[in-house]
Amino acid sequence: MRIVAYSDEKFTSKVDEYVVMLNPEQIKLDRSINYNEEQAPDSGKLSSKYRSTPGEKLSFDLVVDCTGVVDSTRTDMPTELNQLQKVVYTYNGDIHRPNYVIVYWGQGLSFQGVLTAFDTNYTFFKPDGTALRAKVSLRFTSYLDPSTAAKEEDKKSPDLTHRIAVVEGDSLPQISQQVYQDPDLYVQLGAFNQLNKLRNIKAGSVLSAPPLRSQGEQA
CATH class of the missing domain: 2.40.30.200 (Elongation Factor Tu (Ef-tu); domain 3)
Incomplete structure (x- = not known):
């Protein structure tokens, strides 16, 4: 040592x-x-x-x-x-x-x-x-x-657009919770990525997670 x-x-x-x-x-x-x-x-x-x-x-x-x-x-x-x-x-x-x-x-x-x-x-x-x-x-x-x-905190901030690599077992609610601390934003997340099936996402795909806000929350 x-x-x-x-x-x-x-x-x-x-x-x-x-x-x-x-x-x-x-x-x-x-x-x-x-x-x-x-x-x-x-x-x-x-x-x-x-x-x-x-x-x-x-x-x-x-x-x-x-x-x-x-x-x-x-x-x-x-x-x-x-x-x-x-x-x-x-x-x-x-x-x-x-x-x-x-x-x-x-x-x-x-x-x-x-x-x-x-x-x-x-x-x-x-x-x-x-x-x-x-x-x-x-x-x-x-x-x-x-x-x-500060740079590391910025990389994790929900106020920035993230690129998320999907792994086996991931779901949109899980990713929504990870990025926004709100699983209910998965519908908006799916719509932004033009996904038809919101709960079944393919492992290996890459999603864009933009800044999102809960309904009624100020942007």
């Missing part, structure tokens, strides 16, 4: 890196979706309405072993921890914040984000109290620069 520091939010200007001594035993990647619970019309049941998708979270524990067993050239605990802190935690005066980082591990796996927590637990010492081994718990949250995030 390598943790590479960048000085810009587009991750193009590398400034430093840390190569871990021992790969973590486990790596946890958390994803979540936020919903608002709303009462469905003419029903006492609650309906989950999509609100947002928070950034992904990455967490893992690193063992820093300075006994000389793992690597005889890396036996100074302060040096190891200072380098790790410099990469992920220390305030960078050139950009007025800690670095942006990409965590690389495995075959082509990576995580682009920023550090949110850095916890150190010293676990083994010399008789004189010098620390020889520590467990460092790191937590990161994903990061996307504002301009790229």
Whole structure:
């Protein structure tokens, strides 16, 4: 595993890196979706309405072993921890914040984000109290620069015309829900694409999904 520091939010200007001594035993990647619970019309049941998708979270524990067993050239605990802190935690005066980082591990796996927590637990010492081994718990949250995030939001906006590739099992109500968050717009969607059969659409075909509004909604 390598943790590479960048000085810009587009991750193009590398400034430093840390190569871990021992790969973590486990790596946890958390994803979540936020919903608002709303009462469905003419029903006492609650309906989950999509609100947002928070950034992904990455967490893992690193063992820093300075006994000389793992690597005889890396036996100074302060040096190891200072380098790790410099990469992920220390305030960078050139950009007025800690670095942006990409965590690389495995075959082509990576995580682009920023550090949110850095916890150190010293676990083994010399008789004189010098620390020889520590467990460092790191937590990161994903990061996307504002301009790229805005472009991605625009691509998903129902106010733009989309090209939708139909896959097996798709239906117009499903596509209408995906694009407009309203399955009832499937009739308008079918009419725009000049479809005679509204519920049976052919896999492999491409539909155009223009800006649509529910009846009575202001355009």
